Amino acid sequence: MEKNLRTIEVQSFIDGERFSPYQWVILILCFLVVAADGFDTAAIGFIAPSLIGDWGITRAALGPVMSAALVGLGIGALVAGPAADRIGRKAVLALSVFFFGVWSLASAQASSVEALTAWRFLTGLGLGAAMPNAVTLMSEYAPARIRAMAVNAMFCGFSVGLSIGGLCAAWLIPHFGWQSVLVAGGVGPVVLTVLLLVLLPESAQFMVVSKRPAEKIVRVLRRISNDTRLAEGASLNFTAADTRASGADKSSLGLIVSRPYRFGTSMLWLAYFMGLMIFYLLTNWLPTLFKDAGFSAERAALTTSLFPLGGILGNLCLGWVMDKANPRRVNACAYVLAAALVLTIGRGVADQFWLAVLIFLTGTAVTSAVTSMSALAASFYPTRSRATGVAWMLGIGRMGAVAGAMTGGLLMSMGLQFGAVFTLLAVPAFVAAFALGALSRRDSAPLADSANQTV
Structure with missing residues (x-):
């Protein structure tokens, strides 16, 4: 046998x-x-x-x-x-x-x-x-x-x-x-x-990682493929590519902050925090910004509604490019594009049509960049800590959402004008791009043989 x-x-x-x-x-x-x-x-x-x-x-x-x-x-x-x-x-x-x-x-x-x-x-x-x-x-x-x-x-x-x-x-x-x-x-x-x-x-x-019976794994894989290796009665041993890199002596939370993953974890948290800060500041305060800039209530609502519209198209396009190239660099470029767009809006756009186009493009860049962070986190961590890695990035990012809403209120209370607020938004966008750029310069994945190093 x-x-x-x-x-x-x-x-x-x-x-x-x-x-x-x-x-x-x-x-x-x-x-x-x-x-x-x-x-x-x-x-x-x-x-x-x-x-x-x-x-x-x-x-x-x-x-x-x-x-x-x-x-x-x-x-x-x-x-x-x-x-x-x-x-x-x-x-x-x-x-x-x-x-x-x-x-x-x-x-x-x-x-x-x-x-x-x-x-x-x-x-x-x-x-x-x-x-x-x-x-x-x-x-x-x-x-x-x-x-x-x-x-x-x-x-x-x-x-x-x-x-x-x-x-x-x-x-x-x-x-x-x-x-x-x-x-x-x-x-x-x-x-x-x-x-x-x-x-x-x-x-x-x-x-596989939790050592469930092979029969259960076979039952699932047969629904994906009728590969002859999965034939009834076959003697099979299933493995996961990252099993040895999963740090068996550490908890899932301990693993994502251990030496091989610590830098990547901090960069993912930083990029996602900054991304949600931009997203929620604009989502919550765009109508107010437009009204303060002299727009009618109807025009402010209409222009604001363009911000989330590009999300679906942006998500699919950026996901496709990430699958073809280095995903961290691609996502970093999306944040750079977002920074360039908010800087352009901040310098002043007299024509309302082109302002609407720029708001749509900004929404496309910001939404797709933030959304794609989940795919980056899922690919960065091994099976044993993947859910923890994704979850903690999402949880830390929610603090960025709260910070974005609060920062918007603070900027409004300081009396900053429309252009100044958009110009300042380039800062978190560049910080997020820097974080992902720094991560992409590291090894594409933590070294398997170093996963059991001490914290």
Whole structure:
């Protein structure tokens, strides 16, 4: 029997096969998880005016409600990553989506700002725990030749969910009240949980690293390929290419900050922090900036709406280029392009048409650069700590989102003009580009034989 034992390296096996219908199912399910985030982001913004009217509260009183989910997102990501590297991606993802839905349903029953804030925080915890596991699962089932493209395509779900959330809120609120939007945002994830449990597989690489039975791994790989090596009764031994580099003596969190990964981890965190800082500052404050610059309310809203429109196109294009070239340098170039665009806007653009074009291009560059960071993180870490690495980058990045919103308010209070604010945004863009450029100059991956060095 030993002579007939065949060894299959799982990632190489997946890389050598076409993108199968089963992998499309995985992509669609992960796409729906991200779409739930987009739906929730749009919904809470649309119900705010109704809350002010129904509860007789000020806009300032809604501040904690609007930010509670964002804080929960960060904490949920930090906790869920190590859990997924210990018990599995599928279990944590399904539980996260389920509780996200349940807590969204509970939010619809809130009768005070305090109660809604608490439920929104718990909703954010569930969603924050789900996102990094969707990224990790998708990256581990995508062939290397299209991995960045697949992960970025998955993140297009956010824009789709954003649009659906806005459309649903616009119809539901007049007919059924603001609570109906939160109910819709809760029912969807609960139904999605059932689909995840039935259709979504555990990561094949995780099953190898965690020494799951070979029969379970074979069952999954047969859905990807009918390779004769997977025939019934074959004696198989599965391996993961990065098993030896996974630092068996360290926890998943300890591994991502250990010597071989420490520099890369810090650069990924820095780049993502800066990227989200730019994204959320512009998302939250663009309408105000345009109104202060003399735009009418309608023109300000229309021009602002161009910022996220380029996200889908940018995600797919940048993902395609990342799969063809050095992905870190490609993403660094996207940040440089973003810096050049905000500097151009900051110098003053008299024609409103060209200003609109530049806002669209800025949104394309910033959104795709930030989105593609998840693919970079997933490719940087070994299987044993991949979910933790992705999750902690996402969690640290949420601090950048909060910093962006707060910085925008500070700049407004200082009385800085439209051009000055855009010019200053070039600083975090260049910092992010520098971080990824520094990382790309290092070895393309941490050395396997150094992974067990002391911290």
